[in-house]
Amino acid sequence: MKAARLHAPGDIRVEDVIRPEPGPGQVLVQVMAYAPYGTDVGTYLNRGGRYVKSYPVGIGADFSGIVAQLGAGVEGLALGDRVSALALDHCGICTNCARGRHNLCLDPAFCTPARQTCCEEYTLVSARKLAVLPDAVSFEDAAMLAGPVDALNAFRRMRLAAGDRVGILGVGAMGLGAVAMARALDLDVVAIGGSGRRSELAGELGAGHLFPIGAHGEAVAGRVLETFPEGLDAVMETTASVWGVEQAFAVAAPGARVALTGGGALPVTNWQIVERELEILGVRAGAGQAQVLEFIASGQLSLRPTITRRFVLDDVAEAFSLLAGPQARDVGRVIIEIGETA
Ligand SMILES: [Zn+2]
Known part of the structure; x- marks a missing residue:
């Protein structure tokens, strides 16, 4: 499969890598749309040396896609489901998760964010991080939830x-x-x-x-x-x-x-x-993904008018060059179209 990999600050390449297999509790998602935001630009440039400790490394966090393969023990999701991923993983059973504040999960195994990447044809995601999209929500809409x-x-x-x-x-x-x-x-x-x-x-x-x-x-x-x-x-x-x-x-x-x-x-x-x-x-991300998806589905919230450029995965270097350059002031959201029907 094709995947974007950073090799140095400002050096992003599309490479052929082995498609991963989902482990227990994981889902392989075919990525359809990815919308970079400021953290991604910081990662691309490795601003202040804070973002990347070793290369090569993948990039991207805000995306939507299609469930392509289920790991052992995954329930409540089916092949072909249209999904977006939440920012943070969570256990689903601790006191904060029970309160609906799963962005503040108390389980040490989950409360440290694992690096998510999505600028690639397929990505592995913990099943708990996935939200199923209402029919009225497009892949582009669902890639701009953060x-x-x-x-x-x-x-x-x-x-x-x-x-x-x-x-x-x-x-x-x-x-x-x-x-x-x-x-x-x-x-x-x-x-x-x-x-x-x-x-x-x-x-x-x-x-x-x-x-x-x-x-x-x-x-x-x-x-x-x-x-x-x-x-x-x-x-x-x-x-x-x-x-x-x-x-x-x-x-x-x-x-x-x-x-x-x-x-x-x-x-x-x-x-x-x-x-x-x-x-x-x-404010550490949030637990309101489902509510935001409902606002989008009902037509009350749309970021689609802010999309000023679309790129295919092969042109991701041009996309990041634009986002990190002086023209960024005139760029709203950029969408990287990865799957074929994004
Ligand atoms: Zn929890």
């Missing part, structure tokens, strides 16, 4: 209801997913950051207030506060960058809830958190 799933988790924990206002830092793959999820919940979206076509896409998805930036790393919080002088009550940071976290806290009103999805040091002191009574929420 952003809305994170956002649904964040918005619920920020206790947001229809009509509430939320600031979303960043309009990359995760940010656009958050904007779409927010609009599906009828939230008033303040999209902060981004430039070029990406910022326009946030507006087309329904963000009511856009604060694009002219250059990477430009401080934008001051402009947001000119429009909203009291600050924002809820802010979701999606860039996992020092810049994004700084801007998120700068626009947060006293008493605000700030949801964080990635790295960067906190730009506030303990005392500032106390003085402003800030609520800081960590």
Whole structure:
């Protein structure tokens, strides 16, 4: 089978590799569509040496496909089922899994994320990670779940209801997913950051207030506060960058809830958190894949308008060159079409 493999930062090749066999509890999935996001670009470049420890290595996490082979003991799935994979594995029986918070599984065998790869014709997945797609959800729709799933988790924990206002830092793959999820919940979206076509896409998805930036790393919080002088009550940071976290806290009103999805040091002191009574929420993916699929199936959420380019697997190097290059500001979502009917 064909598979993309990284051999060095910026060096991705499509190679022939042996098709894997599913072990107990595993499923072999024929990958139909793969939508790269920021973590994949970080992996492609191995930014900061943080992502890849040894080469060659596969890539990709957000995908959909068709069940091609079942390992021993797999129940509830059948050959030919259309599926997407959840970000994290889980045991299904611990206290947090029983509470529906399987992204916080307590079983040590599952709570450390195993590296998923999907930029290949077939990939092995733990059966528990798979969600069956409603008929109305296309493979492309189902390859872009990570952003809305994170956002649904964040918005619920920020206790947001229809009509509430939320600031979303960043309009990359995760940010656009958050904007779409927010609009599906009828939230008033303040999209902060981004430039070029990406910022326009946030507006087309329904963000009511856009604060694009002219250059990477430009401080934008001051402009947001000119429009909203009291600050924002809820802010979701999606860039996992020092810049994004700084801007998120700068626009947060006293008493605000700030949801964080990635790295960067906190730009506030303990005392500032106390003085402003800030609520800081960590968001580790989410457990709401089934709900997001229902929002897509019912037509309330669609990221398809954000797809600006499609590539076949053989052209994956061109896709990553685009996503990592200066033109990325004008690229929404990119789909790698792998199976024949994606
Ligand atoms: Zn568990």
